[in-house]
Every structure is written in C-alpha cells, then in structure tokens.
Amino acid sequence: MGDIKGFLKHDRIAKGNEAPEQRKKHFEEFSIPWNKAKYEDQASRCMDCGIPFCHEGCPLGNKIPDFNDAVHRGNWQEAWELLKTTNNFPEFTGRICPAPCEASCVLGLNNEAVNIEHIEKEISETAFKEGWEKPIVPTTETGFKVAVIGSGPAGLAAAEESRKRGHSVTVFERDNAPGGLLRYGIPDFKLDKSTVARRVSLMEAAGIEFKTGVEIGEDITAEVLETTFDAIILCTGSTVPRNLTIEGRDLKGVHFAMDYLKHQNQVIAGEIDSLNSEMDMAGKRVVVIGGGDTGADCVGTSNRQGAVNVSQIELLEKPPLARATSNPWPEWPMVLTTSTSHEEGVDRNWALLTKRFIGLDGRLTGVETVKIQWIDQARFEYQEVSGTEEVKPCDAVFLAIGFAKPETKGIVEQFDLALDQKSNIKASGYKTSKPNVFAAGDCRRGQSLVVWAIAEGRKAAVAVNQYYQALVPKT
Ligand SMILES: Cc1cc2nc3c(=O)[nH]c(=O)nc-3n(C[C@H](O)[C@H](O)[C@H](O)COP(=O)(O)OP(=O)(O)OC[C@H]3O[C@@H](n4cnc5c(N)ncnc54)[C@H](O)[C@@H]3O)c2cc1C
Ligand code: SF4
Incomplete structure (x- = not known):
C-alpha cells in the first residue's frame, strides 16, 4: 500500500x-x-x-x-x-x-x-x-473442438478462456457482427463499438473463429453441431422481452426497447442505411415504461434523436436518497440513482401504473396511467389511488420492463435441455442436462450484467476443460 x-x-x-x-x-x-x-x-x-x-x-x-x-x-x-x-x-x-x-x-x-x-x-x-494487450495464443493445441453459441460477453469470455487452454474454438453468432448486447443493445454513447471490434480482432488473431449470421438450431441443427464439436457452450442470452398486454398494445408507436436500441445501433454501424421513421424520435413525445438501465438507454437515445420531451414511468416507489437501515453496507444500495442519460433531460415518474394505450386510426396518441399505493413491494401488492387517472399524450412508447427468459425454440428444444423454475437453461456448475453441453451468462442466470456474463463465461470454460481432461486417457 x-x-x-x-x-x-x-x-x-x-x-x-x-x-x-x-x-x-x-x-x-x-x-x-x-x-x-x-x-x-x-x-x-x-x-x-x-x-x-x-x-x-x-x-x-x-x-x-x-x-x-x-x-x-x-x-x-x-x-x-x-x-x-x-x-x-x-x-x-x-x-x-x-x-x-x-x-x-x-x-x-x-x-x-x-x-x-x-x-x-x-x-x-x-x-x-x-501494446501490452496481445492475442493470447496457446503454446500447445489439444485438438479438442469447442463451439460457443452466442458472442455476448459470456460467449466471448468462454471462447477466450477455452482457447487459452489450447482448444480449437468456433463462435457462432446469428447477428451480423459479434458482441451480443455489447454491440446491439448498449448504445454507442456508453460503449463505442470500436472497443468491441478491437477485442474481437485480438481474439481472431489468437485463433478463435467467428461465424456470424449463423443461427444454431435453424441454419445448423443440434445434431450436426454435436457431430462436429466435442463440447458446446450455450451463451445465447435472455432474449424474450417482457410484454405489457394491455388495451392498445397493438397500436403503431408501441415498441419493445430492444427493437429500438438495436435499430439505432445498426444505423450507426452502417448495417442499415437510415433510421426507419417509426424508430426516429425527432419531434416526438416519448414515454419510456421501465425505470432501469434499458429504460435509461431509451431516454438517452430519444434525446439524441431530437425528441420534444421524454417521460419515464416506473411502477415501484421512488427510492430513498440514502440507504435505509434495512439495507446496510455492504449490500447493494437501493437508493435513487441518476444516470448520465437522466442528466440529459427526462421527466421521471414513480409508483405509476400504465392502464392502457390510447390511439386514433391505429396510431398511438397517449398513455393512460394511475397512481398506485404500495402495500408490500416484496410481495408485489399495491392498490390504485382512485381519482389519479391521467393521460400522457405521446407519439411513441418503449417497453423497457426486462426480459423473461431465453428462447427455447431451436437449439434448446433440439438438445431437449432441462430448464429451471424461471425457464432459464438449467446448468448446475455450468453443466446442462446433456454431458457435452454447457451454458453461461443470461441464458443460465436470467437477465443480469456484463460483469456476471464474463464471470460465467470464464467458469463455463473451466467446466469444459474438466470435461476434456476426464476424456483424455491418463498416461
Ligand atoms: C439495453 C441494455 C443495456 C444494458 N446495459 C448494461 C450496462 O450498462 N451494464 C451492464 O453490466 N449490463 C447491461 N445490460 C445487461 C448486459 O448487456 C447483459 O447482462 C449481458 O450482455 C449478457 O451477456 P450474454 O453473453 O449472456 O448474452 P447477450 O449479450 O445477450 O448475447 C447473446 C448472444 O447470443 C446470440 N444468439 C442467441 N441465440 C443464438 C443462436 N441460436 N445461434 C447463434 N447466436 C445466438 C444473440 O444474437 C446474442 O448475440 C444491458 C442490457 C440491455 C438489454
Ligand atoms: S468489474 Fe468488478 S472491479 Fe470492475 S467495476 Fe465491475 S464490480 Fe468493480
């Protein structure tokens, strides 16, 4: 020290x-x-x-x-x-x-x-x-073939850690470019995509092969994958968004947050020529439903596109400014946070329930809300406060209320993998119900954080290496 x-x-x-x-x-x-x-x-x-x-x-x-x-x-x-x-x-x-x-x-x-x-x-x-960051090239090749499905932070970490150990590694990604949510979810103003490309280049130089635009379960079946690779690590993320199935959900102008954020990222990357008018908030009044990080990213993106005004609606109560006694250090502090996107301008609303989307001729014109009184947040019990119904006029709504589970149609069904109680891929010790198939990141733990995805990818690679060592004849 x-x-x-x-x-x-x-x-x-x-x-x-x-x-x-x-x-x-x-x-x-x-x-x-x-x-x-x-x-x-x-x-x-x-x-x-x-x-x-x-x-x-x-x-x-x-x-x-x-x-x-x-x-x-x-x-x-x-x-x-x-x-x-x-x-x-x-x-x-x-x-x-x-x-x-x-x-x-x-x-x-x-x-x-x-x-x-x-x-x-x-x-x-x-x-x-x-120049200290260099490709990590192994000194010996094991000849053991590992397929990593999904190139988000979990997939990238699993790939790098497996390659380090001398295995031959191929990463399959259904999107046009590697990175998962690092590339297509998180906006450029938080994470410039050259940072992702720089890392992928180093990994390629270390001998990791990236096959993009390939959907496993669709373009390549589980059966074919198994005949080509010795071990498979699923890092497919938690991609099924939570929906708000209330009146007016089908109106033009109500979008899932990820559709919006992905579109903007693809325009910046040059994958799409220009903004689709539905995804362009210039001159529009925007309501973001969901008070988390994804919601904040929609706020920052809408402001950059030139929205007239942006409101954010959160169902939970406004958090306190300082830790409550029931939330002592070193627990994660449940306090009010103001992200950089919030600093750029937003009307934040708490304890507000969205009742219905209102429209005219099939197009969104507003959101009806009502204040709620929480009885017990832990048990999710609340009551509406009568007389507080209000209509927020708006031209676009983004649903940023999280992700329910990983997709199961395709690879998960083809491998017939067991799921846990929350419908995530069940993988205790990163091992799924099939001995040669492993899982890590959001598809295993549910929607989480980049740091957790990296940690899971690293540990899944260790589990794969143990599987490999058990197969190698002892001399
Ligand atoms: C908008 C948004 C903002 C966020 N901001 C932050 C933040 O600021 N900080 C933070 O720590 N966390 C943030 N998160 C959470 C974080 O991005 C995720 O927890 C993390 O990316 C999960 O990593 P992953 O590798 O498990 O999955 P993902 O990053 O979701 O990657 C999964 C990949 O698998 C691919 N895939 C899926 N199925 C197949 C298939 N069958 N074949 C081929 N490829 C497939 C997908 O295309 C995708 O590229 C944010 C999330 C969102 C949605
Ligand atoms: S990776 Fe670990 S040390 Fe770095 S900011 Fe996140 S929690 Fe802190």
Whole structure:
C-alpha cells in the first residue's frame, strides 16, 4: 500500500464528462479522461483493508486493492497484469459496469467509495495504447473442438478462456457482427463499438473463429453441431422481452426497447442505411415504461434523436436518497440513482401504473396511467389511488420492463435441455442436462450484467476443460 493516508488527503472526484447539452448532439462516448496523476491520487484512496469487501462485491473477484496500489505507484503495467488475471475484458467493465465493488468498498462506510471502475478503464486503455494487450495464443493445441453459441460477453469470455487452454474454438453468432448486447443493445454513447471490434480482432488473431449470421438450431441443427464439436457452450442470452398486454398494445408507436436500441445501433454501424421513421424520435413525445438501465438507454437515445420531451414511468416507489437501515453496507444500495442519460433531460415518474394505450386510426396518441399505493413491494401488492387517472399524450412508447427468459425454440428444444423454475437453461456448475453441453451468462442466470456474463463465461470454460481432461486417457 503506497500511501496509508491517501484517503485522508484526497476526496473522491467525479468523472470528467462532456456537458449534457453538448453530448446530446452526438452518439459518441463523452467521458473525458483525467491526467495520469489524478488517477494515481484517486487510487491512493484505497485503504488496502484487512478484509477487502470489494473482492466479494465484484463478481469476477478483481484484485482491486492490488491494482490500486500499483496505479498509485505509477506502475500501470503491473496494475494491468493484476487486472487481467481475473477479468478478460476490463475495457467493457471499466465503461459500463454498475460497479457493485464500489457499493461494498469499506471507505464507503463513512466516506465516498474509491473510483474503482474509472481506474479500471484507464488501466485497460493504457494497456491497449502501450501494446501490452496481445492475442493470447496457446503454446500447445489439444485438438479438442469447442463451439460457443452466442458472442455476448459470456460467449466471448468462454471462447477466450477455452482457447487459452489450447482448444480449437468456433463462435457462432446469428447477428451480423459479434458482441451480443455489447454491440446491439448498449448504445454507442456508453460503449463505442470500436472497443468491441478491437477485442474481437485480438481474439481472431489468437485463433478463435467467428461465424456470424449463423443461427444454431435453424441454419445448423443440434445434431450436426454435436457431430462436429466435442463440447458446446450455450451463451445465447435472455432474449424474450417482457410484454405489457394491455388495451392498445397493438397500436403503431408501441415498441419493445430492444427493437429500438438495436435499430439505432445498426444505423450507426452502417448495417442499415437510415433510421426507419417509426424508430426516429425527432419531434416526438416519448414515454419510456421501465425505470432501469434499458429504460435509461431509451431516454438517452430519444434525446439524441431530437425528441420534444421524454417521460419515464416506473411502477415501484421512488427510492430513498440514502440507504435505509434495512439495507446496510455492504449490500447493494437501493437508493435513487441518476444516470448520465437522466442528466440529459427526462421527466421521471414513480409508483405509476400504465392502464392502457390510447390511439386514433391505429396510431398511438397517449398513455393512460394511475397512481398506485404500495402495500408490500416484496410481495408485489399495491392498490390504485382512485381519482389519479391521467393521460400522457405521446407519439411513441418503449417497453423497457426486462426480459423473461431465453428462447427455447431451436437449439434448446433440439438438445431437449432441462430448464429451471424461471425457464432459464438449467446448468448446475455450468453443466446442462446433456454431458457435452454447457451454458453461461443470461441464458443460465436470467437477465443480469456484463460483469456476471464474463464471470460465467470464464467458469463455463473451466467446466469444459474438466470435461476434456476426464476424456483424455491418463498416461
Ligand atoms: C439495453 C441494455 C443495456 C444494458 N446495459 C448494461 C450496462 O450498462 N451494464 C451492464 O453490466 N449490463 C447491461 N445490460 C445487461 C448486459 O448487456 C447483459 O447482462 C449481458 O450482455 C449478457 O451477456 P450474454 O453473453 O449472456 O448474452 P447477450 O449479450 O445477450 O448475447 C447473446 C448472444 O447470443 C446470440 N444468439 C442467441 N441465440 C443464438 C443462436 N441460436 N445461434 C447463434 N447466436 C445466438 C444473440 O444474437 C446474442 O448475440 C444491458 C442490457 C440491455 C438489454
Ligand atoms: S468489474 Fe465491475 S464490480 Fe468488478 S472491479 Fe470492475 S467495476 Fe468493480
């Protein structure tokens, strides 16, 4: 630990972001890096606690006090080497991780947590700039063939970890390009797609083959896949969106959030020539239903497209500004968060139930809502407050209320895999009900986070390697 009094000398400083009015004019990332000295001061705030709870908070178990210490000493290469022992893709988590590590940082007990995520991004970007990030080419080839289905963060991590161990790896992706939600869900202003392409290029150089535009279960059957590969890792995500089957759902102008976000990302990538008018919010009044990250991404995208106004509706109560006593450190804080997209302009509404979509000649003109009084959020019990019915005039609605489960038609049915109680692929220890088929990421744990997907992909690769070792005759 470089400076035992670092946390007394330096307060946490905010990330340098371009001003909301400026960044709303473009779709590029808007974080302005600090100079190196600022990162080194911020890293010195890490107290190297006896029990670093941040290790538990981070699903990857990143060695946070160790890399903070190295950064504080100005040894960025050592910091990167430490970070890479647990995290394949710090360039993604350093940009878009909600940082559960910071929620459990011991300094957060009576001060502000260490800026872990932002330091992680700078370590990663320094590594790319200095050329330390290189293809990880194995020294021996096992001849064992692994197919990874889906190229989101879980698939990418499973592929890299399997290739490291000398296996031959092919990643199948039904979309035009690899990345999963990193590429087609998360907007460019949060994660520039050149960051995804840069990582995929390194993986290709390490010998991983990417076959895009191929839907497994449709273009290649489970049977054919099994005859070609020794092990299969399903990383197909949780892609069935939750719907709101109320009156007016069929009106023109009511969209699933992912259809909208994917379309905008494809336009920026040049996969689609121009915005479809239905997906262009210029001059429109927008209502986003769902108060989570996906909803916030719709807010940021609508504002960038030039929406007249954007409202966001959340069913739950407005969270408190500070932790409730029932939600102590180091639990994830259930407090009000304001994302960068919210800073750019939105009318946020809580405890509001959407009753029906209203339209004229088949086109949406408004949303009828009513206030609700929560009786018990844990048991999902609430009552409507009579007399509070209201119509919000709008031209477009985005349903951002989460994802129910993975798709089962196709590969899952063809392999006849068992599902768990929530209809996710059942895979205890990442092993499905078929011995040569494994599963990781959102298709196994339900909709989650990029950091969890990477952690699951890594562990699935370990399970595959154990399966391989059990098959190899002992000498
Ligand atoms: C709009 C949005 C914003 C988000 N923002 C954040 C954020 O800021 N931070 C964060 O941590 N998390 C965020 N998340 C969650 C995060 O993106 C996911 O938890 C994560 O991407 C899951 O990774 P995965 O690899 O399991 O699945 P995915 O990323 O969903 O990838 C699955 C891939 O499998 C492919 N596939 C599916 N079936 C087949 C098949 N049969 N054949 C071939 N390919 C197939 C799909 O096309 C897809 O590319 C966000 C999610 C959404 C929807
Ligand atoms: S990956 Fe996320 S949780 Fe882990 S150290 Fe980085 S920011 Fe924190």
